[in-house]
Amino acid sequence: GQNIDQPTEMTATEGAIVQINCTYQTSGFNGLFWYQQHAGEAPTFLSYNVLDGLEEKGRFSSFLSRSKGYSYLLLKELQMKDSASYLCAYLDSNYQLIWGAGTKLIIKP
């Protein structure tokens, strides 16, 4: 089946750190993506994890545990421009993306 969950909304302070969690359940798995989407725009690629562990890319890091069906996106040194929706999505056995509903991140000064 297809089941992927992430929080609907999170709030954080400029300059702080925030972690957005994503859990999934699937019988076929070919990796997990994180995308950033600003209102009215298409998603932009942030990260791809196919093996367990932490991938760091500048202020953004992504973690995957396949055995737990769990991933998180870690954003450091938050900036106002980071206010957006963050979508996690996994690739199923047919290499189709299965999307979470997205987490709206609100950054406050």
Place this chain on the structure above:
Amino acid sequence: GAVVSQHPSWVICKSGTSVKIECRSLDFQATTMFWYRQFPKQSLMLMATSNEGSKATYEQGVEKDKFLINHASLTLSTLTVTSAHPEDSSFYICSARDAGGPEHEQYFGPGTRLTVT
């Protein structure tokens, strides 16, 4: 990098008319393209998978006679919304897979905002 364009970026049409949306891969060949629809405050929903030279594969609940997909070349796929109704108003996004690249990579177009009045 790989670039995907969509045209138009936004369109307003009257109820009952048809509208065509184009998705182009500008600097790579895409044997597979995907069409998504996104309603406000919701995530992307896959409508169909378009394969060059063959019929599209539609997801459950998507009417293939209403959403016509043509993928006639390695760089162009079109989605035609026929007899559009206000409930078809949405953000339509395409993505493309590079024929020579990793299977897990998809490149997204900027989206097309459709408003049916």
